[in-house]
Amino acid sequence: MTPFSFGGELFGMWNWLDAVVRVVIVVTAMTLVVMYLTYGERKVVARFQQRLGPTKTGPAGLFQAFADALKLVAKEDIRPTNADRWVFELAPYATFVPVFLVLLVLPFAKDWGVRNLTLGMFFVFAVLGLNIVGIIMAGLGSGNKFALLGGVRAAAQMISYEIPLVLSLLAVAMVAGTLDLNQIAMLQEDRPFIVLQPLAFLIFFTAMLSEMHRAPFDIPVAESEIVGGYFVEYSGIRWSMFQLTEYASMWGFSVFGSVVFLGGWAFPFGEDWGWGWQLALTFMKSIAWILTIFWIRTTVPRLRIDQLMAFCWKVLLPLSIVQLVANGFILVYDWPQELLTATSGAGAVLLIAIIITRSVRRPKNKYVGSYRQVGVTS
């Protein structure tokens, strides 16, 4: 047992002081991570786009994050005259707090975390659902029509995608037989759950992108249409709270996703290699997860709101329900675990096939590659 283990060794006498110290450590670490995520995103995206990204502030632009933060704090905090004062001013907190609450239950290593709840996974969805309230508050309270559209779009999108998100996680919870995140990680010592539930992984990844409004689901913040959506009227520190929320939720989802699907700290070394390796594993897995998100963001355009909804209700939701039912049969009748991989793998293949057949079905495809051959006159 390290001083940091979940038993509360650090300040054994005063449980509340122990909790406060842990929260302060996690929140500080998180703020630093988030600041460097913005720097990392700028650098990575720049490489994708044949640019250099920040280079001037410090070596390789490393202090850019601090410069940005300083600029944002120094900026004037503007409230539009026709904004609803309290709704407008409280909205950043209402989005910011739930995302940081998620961090309370994430096991970064076997013994490293704030609190280990037995219903950890349930706590994560419950708290993330609250995020929507802040976004709607920002959209309605800004007194701006772009913000209103953004807020309404965000509400529709997040509520819809929460369902496949939760169902895909429930499939994993059925297999694990627990909602305790630390237990779930421990069960994956030999093989991560992505092997048993590939379909759940795909659905979770897609729904997660949508919940965070990352491309191709960045409809609520669509830069080229509604210029930032719900936070269009915010400036300075309040704007940076929205930004912080966005990156914190990205980091939170990445750690959560890697705990649930990729084995978190446990896969592949288990408990034997000590907390240093466990932390490093969590970190590496979540960074890989985040880089994938950046990669997708630079490559794909944005969906339209009806296409987004159709994809959720017509494709993701039925598939996740089918998976739940299949899992139920396999687990109740105690059939071998390979069947879980087989059924879920078949579902994953089906999901990819649906997407690919849609691309093949486009009638113009055969002409697209042949500009030089087609022509009327010469």
Add this chain to the structure above:
Amino acid sequence: MSIWPDEKVLTPGEAEFDTVDMTINIGPQHPATHGVFRMILRVDGEVVVDCEPYIGYLHRGLEKLTEANDYRQAMGYWDRTDYLAGMACEHAYVMAVEALAQIDVPERAEYIRVIMAELSRINSHFLFLGAFGADVGSFGTSFIYAWRERERIYDLFEEVAGDRMFPTYMRVGGVAMDLPDNFEQRCRWLLGSIRQGIEDLDGLLTGNEIFVERCRNLAPMTSERAIALGITGPILRSTGLPWDLRKAEPYSVYDRMKFDIPWRPDLQGDVFDRFWMRLSEMYQSARIIEQCLEQMPKGGLVLNPDLPKTLRVDNGEAYIRYEGTKGEYGVYAMSKGGNKPYRMKLRSPSFCNLSALREMVIGSYVADAIIILGSLDIVLGEVDK
């Protein structure tokens, strides 16, 4: 209580399920308007009910300025009409003045003009591809890909004419100066780079399922309707009518060039076809430039030596139609003697193409309205003159 003071507030007596349309003002400062265009959308939720375009924010009095200036001085204003393809606009202007004053142009100068005009067509279409990708939402990647090639084209312009965007390179009776020594080699290298750039953008955008899904079957248009609205250029060709002034009424040296008008049997004039048409045309422009480089006389004059110091034109009028990057770029010039035109008129293709916006946008989603506007590829310098 309503937060929108300009809108109707529902009283409790009215039907509870009535909805109120909302007006959204897009522009003149908005990333999707590509300049200072303004459209007021009436939306019912996400669906556009009505659209009212407002123009004129970039009006600079081009025609009047030209009438107030010497024929040569006015050149610089014409660069700034379609400012993405300055060379092509200059070409149209000098052709109109040459037709008015009946001035011959040396053969080498004709080839140089065509090379420059086609390069600026490629340049303009690159900007379209990049900006359109950004409209559809690809986070600037398409934009930066297009920018790489545009910078190279501008570098070449700078070497040839001394300026990048507004070169003022052409003159009545020829071009200002001969090409630099290494021009042919540089231009061939540039064409290779351009082809690579088009393929990169093609892979990034047309290779993407989401992009195709967003653009296909969106705001289709028939050839009849396009002609009725006065639409020309790539948008008209994307409806399936292969009408290109470079083929139909060849001017300059286009009659000696071999090139195709891109065409497919299933063209329907939707947003994807407009995109496809511009992408395909760029390959044809590159072909034209290659042929020019081969056919061009290796030496000789580039400016008519018989021109007087001050150009004075007798009574008369001339109208030329030029296949600009956005469509049919018509220049009308009328002289009543003296060194200034009595009347100049520009028939700007973007202005006419913009007239299709309202009927295309109605009934689509807000997100689609943005990409329909993007697919019309307007340049505000040309719309507002």
